[in-house]
Amino acid sequence: MLCCNKRMNKRTHPLYLGTAGWSISSAAAAPFPPEGSHLQRYGSVLNSVEINTSFYRPHQPATYARWADSVPDDFRFSVKLPRQITHELRLTQCDAELARFAGEVGHLGDKLGCVLVQLPPSLRFDAAVAQEFLTRLRQQFGVMLALEARHASWFGEDATALLRERHVTRVRADPPAGPPGAHEATTELAYIRLHGSPKIYYSSYTDAFLEELAASLHQKNAAGSWCIFDNTASGAALFNTLALQQLMHT
Template sequence: MSNAKFHIGTSGWSYKDWVEIFYPKNLKSADWLSHYAKTFDCTEINSSFYRLPRRQTVNNWMNNVPKEFLFCPKISRYLTHIKRLKDPEEPLQRFFGVFEPMQTQMGPVLIQLPKTVGFDGNVVEHFYALLKQQYAQYKFAIEVRHDSWMTEDSYALMSKYDIAFVMSHSGNHFPYAEVVTARNVYFRFHGPGSLYNTKYDEKTMEKYAQLFKKLADDGHELWIFFNNDWFGYGIENALSLRRYLERLARQAPVDSGNENYQVPR
């Protein structure tokens, strides 16, 4: 296909309703991550959004997976929902003070904004510049939920600072656009109908496999996560998407002149 990589997983792994769907009935919850890592090569860490873990917990997670397994932790909601990206210095120091040991096994750090935070160019550029100046060793992706972010000015700032725009599929719940702002491409599937508890059909997975192959053929590294965790739907969809991509990998590269996604100029 190309030298670009696909990373496909789910938005977390600690779900009780996955027992007997994905996890064996008698498997201890402490062993869920290691079991998950036998099937997938990456996961999001959603729990860090609500409460930062201890450094020992971070080390334990790393010790429970192969060295090539990758984590995408979500930035604390204190920074995104309470501080609203303003005065980010101290929240970032606390976050990376905890997650620094994971640096060698980390994919993009996910910055998830609420619907109430609109685009403010001055605030956003200060935030992005700080990430570039102080945390250049990390990759970042931003998921927006207010329409004011869906503009050329917003996308241009992401491109300037190599921040991946998160393509967020959620039916009609969150803004959606197929825009590429960095080498890393980050995609989240929240469910085609109601959030988190609906399953994508095979036709949809096949369609998105075509898009992802185009992006890979153009040299992008893709991070694809399913957040429709109810009833194990995310696991089923992730495995389905992977099968379609494996099938497409045996085909010739897609002509990059026919891309159907937007690249800011």
């Protein structure tokens, strides 16, 4: 049985570990306090979360402020960039949209830890467009930037060099995006998104997978890196997250 009544000690294990969203099912409720909102209960055990709903619709500044007030001081949010910017405008002519989004998520204050950019599979790397967009993105946000590209052209030498130059972390996704095999890191910090495999969003990860992941994170000194479980459709994400948290303590 998992026993995770205390949050991961950030000073000893400063990995930002969480799930996509903070829903707590009754099956996974035992390690969490019984009182408070789902986010308050979640934040008492885990130290980070990924907000995916921002990809689909905007949230009021007051909503972000309320979320920030619901969690401890060392808790961090990763917020996904709106699809209007990535999928509709395709990274071009989006200054107004970037500014509006920055104004909204800015109400998380110091608890904004990362901005996540997920690109559509059809979006090819265009050096001029990418350079302009990443420059604007960095001007708007002084936090970690993580980019989950899914077209193979984003994994070439030119794209890798640009991501490094702009200090943007290439997301390590499972199942992997782009070409198969290991992808060259673009910053010292990792952002790992675990979508579930073999059935994306549904499959739970095996004990062996989690043990290997924990060993890798220990070996690479995961300070400041992120690991987010997005296999939420079947409720597996929270169980996998708690299991990995426990392994990080061993």
